[in-house]
Amino acid sequence: MKDTKLYNLIFPLWLLWIFPAVWIIALPANFVIDLTVAAIAMKCLKVTDIKARIKRCIWKIWLLGFGADIIGSLPMLAANFVNADHSTAFGSWWNDVLLYGINFNPFSNVYSVIFVIVCIMLSAAMIYVFNSRIALKKADLTDYERKMTSAALAVFTAPYVFLVPTALMYGF
Numbered sequence: 001m002k003d004t005k006l007y008n009l010i011f012p013l014w015l016l017w018i019f020p021a022v023w024i025i026a027l028p029a030n031f032v033i034d035l036t037v038a039a040i041a042m043k044c045l046k047v048t049d050i051k052a053r054i055k056r057c058i059w060k061i062w063l064l065g066f067g068a069d070i071i072g073s074l075p076m077l078a079a080n081f082v083n084a085d086h087s088t089a090f091g092s093w094w095n096d097v098l099l100y101g102i103n104f105n106p107f108s109n110v111y112s113v114i115f116v117i118v119c120i121m122l123s124a125a126m127i128y129v130f131n132s133r134i135a136l137k138k139a140d141l142t143d144y145e146r147k148m149t150s151a152a153l154a155v156f157t158a159p160y161v162f163l164v165p166t167a168l169m170y171g172f
Contacts, residue, residue, distance in 0.1 A: 033157055034062050041152035045145050053139040060135035061153065068130055069159045072123025076102050076116065076162070105165040116162050128154035 035058055042050045079102055084091035101112020132150035141149065 030065060030157075031058075031062050034058065034065055034153065037153050037156045038149060041149040042141075042145070044152075045148055047141065047145055053141065056138045056140070057135050061131055064130035064135050065127055065153070065157055068123045068126035071126050072119045072159055073162070075119050075122070079115070103166070105168075106163050107165060113163075120158050120160060120162050124154040124158035127157060 035054065038054055038058065038061060039050055042053065047053065079099060082094060084094035086092055086095060097109055098111050098115065101108045102115060106113045106116040128150045131153050132147055136146045136149060139146070139149075
């Protein structure tokens with residue numbers, strides 16, 4: 001019993017940001033990243049009066065970015081609730097291969113890395129949609145500027161942290 005490790009009680013890194021202690025770091029860091037990416041994108045697009053335009057939309061960009069990250073993490077969370085029977089080949093594969101990869105090391109197998117990358121792409125797509133259709137509407141940008149700024153935010157602020165192997169922290 002002394003050698004028993006309760007790995008199922010340890011949350012994977014992609015889920016940690018939901019808990020309050022992590023928000024102390026995540027909230028301001030995400031705000032600065034969102035602000036920086038939006039400003040650089042607008043500067044590259046030669047948008048005038050960037051400061052005033054960003055003031056009108058940065059809070060929505062920031063909040064909707066968290067919403068997009070939550071949407072992208074839902075399939076990973078949902079995968080943990082699939083009750084796959086270990087006695088079947090599929091159940092054994094689901095629990096031992098796919099879930100291990102999703103929760104501890106996406107790079108442990110091709111299925112997990114693809115699953116996690118699809119979740120990141122889902123978040124990125126939602127970042128783009130939320131920014132182009134909602135957050136940047138009041139920034140008084142042209143359609144092209146709004147879409148390009150949204151694309152930059154989607155590419156550079158997608159939750160790549162989903163790929164971080166938490167197994168390194170737990171000695172797997």
